Amino acid sequence: MKRKGREHAPETVWKAQELYCVARLTFREVAKQSGVAESTVKRWAVKHEWRDKRERIARAECDIRADLVLARSEMIKSLMKSKDAQTGFAVASLENLAIKQAEFQRAGIIADVATQYEKRPIGSVKDAVLALREAVEKKLGLLLASPDDVNFKAIADIQKALKLLAEMEAAHNVNQEDAPNKGMTADLAAKIRELM
Structure with missing residues (x-):
């Protein structure tokens, strides 16, 4: 047997x-x-x-990298035409993260984007703006690190966060040096929690 x-x-x-x-x-x-x-x-x-799978995966990864470069290029061109603050923030964040990703790749280190930022306490609108900025940067970093996760919902979430960020900065003069460090409304805090 x-x-x-x-x-x-x-x-x-x-x-x-x-x-x-x-x-x-x-x-x-x-x-x-x-x-x-x-x-x-x-x-x-x-x-x-x-x-066959190995070849298809390698080709797909190459296509994704090329698509990301093209998307970054389109965003930069859009910013140059519109000079929109939200687009500018998104472009700056993407470019900063792309540079970091390239540095990690050159050094042979895989970036764990999810752990790059500490959670900050939110006690004022200023704190909320900083936390929301970091959350958007983190989300963009995660999308750069995992292009397979890029979808319409992820993009819509980033757009919502950028819109809320711009509204908060305009309504509360958060960008100004002498801006008061006032507390937030419950509605604003709920919106931020939903987006983060």
Whole structure:
């Protein structure tokens, strides 16, 4: 009677696939990291068509990077024409985050955008404006780090936050040096919590 080989958990197979297709490791490296024989990894690659997936993922990532560059270019052109404050803030934030992302990539470090900002206490409109600015920058950073998450809802959320930010700055003179540090209304606090 022929003995059946050891069966691996599906999670092991899919993790190996991710290492090969997304991280683009060699079969030997995948085998080492997943604790599976290299011959098994190669068998899985054939069975699940990993080479084709790896190529499609690489092409998609390249397209996303190109689309981001084009989107940034369009936003800059739009800002130059409109000189709109909201567009200017979005462009500045995107450019700042793109520079940081490029620096991290050059250094071989993956940025954890979600932990770059401390949550600040909000006790005044000034505090709320600063917190909302940071939230928008964080959201833009997350979208740059994970282009797959870019969708109409994410863009609409950023637009809502930018609109609220502009309204708050105009209504409360927050940009001025001598602006009073007054408390917020419950309605304004609820809007900010919803957007953040």
